[in-house]
Structures are given as structure tokens and as C-alpha cells.
Amino acid sequence: MEPRQSLPENLPEIATLPGSCPEYFRWIQQDLRHWRETGITEAMVEKARRTAHFRLTISGGKMYVEKFRQSIQTRDLFTMWGFVQLMRLYPGRLPDLELMFDCDDRPVVPEAEIGREPPPVFRYCSDSRSLDIVFPDWSFWGWAEINIRPWRSMLKAIKEGNAKTRWEDRVPYAYWKGNPNVCPWRGELMQCNATDQNDWNARLYVQNWDAESKEGFQHSNIEDQCTHRYKIYIEGWGWSVSEKYIFACDSPTLLMTLRWHDFFIRGMTPQKHYWPVKDSDKCRSLKFAVEWGNNHTAKAKAIGERGSRFIHEDMKMEYVYDYIFHLLDEYAKLLRYKPKVPPNAVEVCSACSADGNWRKFMEESMEKSGSDSGPCTMPPPYEDQEFKVLVDEQAKATRQVEAWEEQY
Numbered sequence: 001m002e003p004r005q006s007l008p009e010n011l012p013e014i015a016t017l018p019g020s021c022p023e024y025f026r027w028i029q030q031d032l033r034h035w036r037e038t039g040i041t042e043a044m045v046e047k048a049r050r051t052a053h054f055r056l057t058i059s060g061g062k063m064y065v066e067k068f069r070q071s072i073q074t075r076d077l078f079t080m081w082g083f084v085q086l087m088r089l090y091p092g093r094l095p096d097l098e099l100m101f102d103c104d105d106r107p108v109v110p111e112a113e114i115g116r117e118p119p120p121v122f123r124y125c126s127d128s129r130s131l132d133i134v135f136p137d138w139s140f141w142g143w144a145e146i147n148i149r150p151w152r153s154m155l156k157a158i159k160e161g162n163a164k165t166r167w168e169d170r171v172p173y174a175y176w177k178g179n180p181n182v183c184p185w186r187g188e189l190m191q192c193n194a195t196d197q198n199d200w201n202a203r204l205y206v207q208n209w210d211a212e213s214k215e216g217f218q219h220s221n222i223e224d225q226c227t228h229r230y231k232i233y234i235e236g237w238g239w240s241v242s243e244k245y246i247f248a249c250d251s252p253t254l255l256m257t258l259r260w261h262d263f264f265i266r267g268m269t270p271q272k273h274y275w276p277v278k279d280s281d282k283c284r285s286l287k288f289a290v291e292w293g294n295n296h297t298a299k300a301k302a303i304g305e306r307g308s309r310f311i312h313e314d315m316k317m318e319y320v321y322d323y324i325f326h327l328l329d330e331y332a333k334l335l336r337y338k339p340k341v342p343p344n345a346v347e348v349c350s351a352c353s354a355d356g357n358w359r360k361f362m363e364e365s366m367e368k369s370g371s372d373s374g375p376c377t378m379p380p381p382y383e384d385q386e387f388k389v390l391v392d393e394q395a396k397a398t399r400q401v402e403a404w405e406e407q408y
Contacts, residue, residue, distance in 0.1 A: 021322055021376035022314040024267025028327050029381035031126075031133050032334060039336040040120055048100035048119035051108045056083060057098045057339050058328075063087055064345035071103035073145045074358060078138035079103060080348060081362055085141070086324050088367040090375065094325070097332040098339035105238030107132035107260070120331070125239035125260040134263040135327065136320050139241045142361025146209055147217040148241075150365035152317045154222065155248065159312065161223035162250045167301050174254055174290050175228035177205040182236045185256070185279060189234055192283035200283040201290035203228065229300070230254050230290055232277070247274070248311040252304040254289050256282065263323060264315055270397040273307040275300075278402065288408045322375040 035044075049055070053076050055066040065080055079101060087094060102108060102123045107130035109121050118131050126132040140151040148154065180186040192200040212218075225231075226249040233246045233253050239260040247253050247268075257279035258265070270276045275293070278285040293300030354362060382390065 026379050027266050034131050035334050040334045042337045044117050048121045051102045052100035053103045059096050061092045064341050065348050066342045066345040075103040075138045078141045081141050085367045091370050095332040096339050125262050127260045141365040144357035157223035158248045161226045171228045174202045174230040174232050176232035178207050200287045202286050247307045250304050250308045252300050276398045276401050288405045325375045326378050
């Protein structure tokens with residue numbers, strides 16, 4: 001990002017989505033609850049520097065970044081670009097704040113830090129035993145290294161891809177294509193591929209990104225992968241960016257037991273938006289899921305449609321920006337000090353020294369107009385009992401599927 005290129009003072013205004021935010025926005029308060037009583041001090045934020053890739057400061061309606069270390073590929077660059085676009089969409093509406101962002105895959109703040117001034121670390125995923133604050137990943141503005149376009153463009157392309165093949169006419173098996181070498185559990189998944197001896201109802205393919213890059217990404221278009229009745233989601237070294245694209249396909253997502261969560265998956269429910277699959281018994285669990293779906297086609301199709309509708313409607317880019325806005329707004333309320341611009345920080349705005357796909361995707365994802373209506377209205381935070389019921393219901397729905405599997 002280049003310094004000293006200020007945002008336009010008067011972006012043209014457009015109307016945005018009115019009304020209440022989607023239900024999953026309620027998790028913002030859950031993620032910030034660990035600092036609700038104490039607030040967030042400057043010392044806590046500095047403590048987060050240990051693993052952070054950059055510090056982001058908003059002061060007087062301008063954004064400043066201090067980079068500490070290089071991220072994987074250009075995750076940091078596209079994440080910063082996302083902040084810039086938020087400020088273009090809602091100019092002058094974000095409060096002064098300071099945060100530390102870690103662009104790596106796995107959470108780093110253990111729950112043991114509770115009561116010991118835990119550092120507020122922003123990142124793309126967390127888990128039930130960590131305090132990291134989840135934030136939409138960089139690929140919403142494009143993943144240039146593997147030719148994945150910004151989210152608005154991808155949603156449109158996947159919607160068109162969905163229309164090419166009716167669900168009933170899709171290949172009646174579970175599909176996955178990815179890199180199996182990033183973690184042991186993906187390697188285990190590949191053992192579920194069809195052989196002369198066994199057919200676990202799964203069709204699994206290796207995605208070689210190096211080869212794809214050399215061939216111009218001719219065989220990796222996500223919108224061309226909505227051809228099977230069932231899509232498998234399995235995590236990588238951390239949560240996987242692939243999740244949102246898999247869910248968007250109008251096919252039931254067979255969700256392998258999660259270790260991590262991103263910002264939206266907690267708003268989805270087993271049997272309603274996806275079908276849970278046991279990580280500890282992958283092949284048998286996949287075989288059962290596909291047979292159940294092929295024997296209950298109306299129910300299976302409905303699961304796929306609800307999961308896909310969640311992505312296309314509740315996860316449209318306007319709501320991604322609103323989620324970030326409300327997360328930053330609620331976070332800023334917890335700060336117990338007035339953020340100052342660090343001496344090593346540079347002001348960043350609408351320009352970026354990038355070429356090729358990097359520049360192309362930035363231009364494609366640039367917000368051309370400011371919003372005249374502001375972000376959606378935040379739903380109230382969960383009451384303790386209400387939250388317990390939610391978690392219990394989700395666990396119950398998963399246990400029910402596991403019980404059916406045991407009878408299979």
C-alpha cells in the first residue's frame with residue numbers, strides 16, 4: 001500500500017441494504033466478551049504484537065498501517081485493502097481505534113489467558129479454546145496467487161454455474177478437490193476415494209496449484225465445480241478459505257468435524273444448512289451421508305438450498321462489510337485509551353503498488369460509492385440461557401446424525 005493518498009471527500013452515495021443484520025452477527029459480542037469487564041488497554045494491544053503481521057490505526061477518519069513482518073503470499077495486502085474499501089463505503093463513520101492483525105492460519109491466544117490481560121488478536125479463524133477475534137479473510141477481495149476473483153464476482157459466477165445443472169441431474173456422489181498435502185486429515189480423506197475393492201461414494205481429486213499456475217488456471221475454476229450432488233468441506237492446516245465457495249454450490253455440504261471456525265460458520269446449523277461428517281470415521285461417514293441423501297432426495301436438496309441461500313443472501317459483500325464495521329465499532333468501545341498514530345506507520349488509502357492479478361482484483365473489488373443508509377442494525381447479544389440452548393441444539397442435531405450412522 002502506498003502512503004499519503006487520501007480518500008475522496010465526497011464519494012457518490014448509493015442505497016444499501018436496510019433492516020437488521022443476519023443472525024450470525026450476534027457472535028461479535030461473544031468474541032469480544034473476554035474484554036467486556038476490563039476493557040482493552042494499550043498494554044494488551046502491545047502484547048498482541050508478538051505474532052502480528054501489522055498494526056492498523058484509524059485516527060480522525062484516516063487509516064495508518066505499521067507492518068512488522070511479511071505474511072504468507074499477499075494476505076496482509078488484501079486484508080488492508082479490505083479495510084480501505086470499508087472506509088470508502090462508510091467514510092468518516094469508523095471510530096478511532098488500534099488493532100493488531102495476525103495473518104497466519106491458527107489461533108495463538110489460549111483461553112488460559114483469561115484473567116491475565118489477554119491480547120486482542122485479529123485473525124481469520126479461531127477455535128473453542130482460543131480468544132482470537134475472527135475477521136473475514138483476505139480472499140473476499142481476491143486471492144491473486146491462485147486466480148480466485150473478489151467475492152462479488154465469485155458469487156455471480158457460482159450462481160451461473162449452479163444454473164447449468166439441476167441438482168437431480170448432478171453426479172450422485174460426494175466431491176472434493178484440493179491439496180491433500182497440507183495436513184494429515186486431508187491425506188486420510190484421500191483414502192476414501194473409489195477403488196476396485198471399495199466405493200465410499202466419494203470422488204476426490206488432487207489440486208496441484210503449481211501445475212495450474214503454469215497452465216493458466218484452466219482446470220481450477222470454482223464455478224465449474226458445482227457438478228456433484230454433494231460437496232465435501234474439510235479443513236486444511238487451519239480453517240479453509242474453500243468453505244464459502246463449497247457452500248455456495250446448491251449441493252448439500254458434507255462438513256467434516258470442525259476444529260476451527262471463521263466468522264460465519266457459527267450461524268449455520270447441522271441438518272439445516274449442512275450435513276455433519278465424522279472426522280474419526282471419514283469413509284464410512286461419507287458413504288452413509290451420500291446414501292441417506294440419495295434415499296431422501298427432497299430433504300437433501302433442501303439442505304443444499306438452505307446452505308447455499310445463506311451464502312448468497314446473508315453473506316453477500318454488503319453484509320461482509322457490515323460485519324467488519326460492527327466488529328470494529330464494538331471493539332473500539334472497549335478501548336481504554338486514545339489511539340495515537342505510531343511513528344513508523346504510514347497512511348494508506350486507495351492506491352496500491354501492485355501489478356497483474358493483484359492490481360486487477362483490487363480494481364475489481366474497489367468500492368465506487370459511499371453508502372447513504374449506513375450498515376444494517378445489529379441484533380441484540382445472546383443472553384446466557386439463549387446461547388446455551390443454541391449450542392445444545394447444534395450438538396443435538398449432530399448427535400442425531402451420528403446415531404443414524406451407528407444404525408447403518
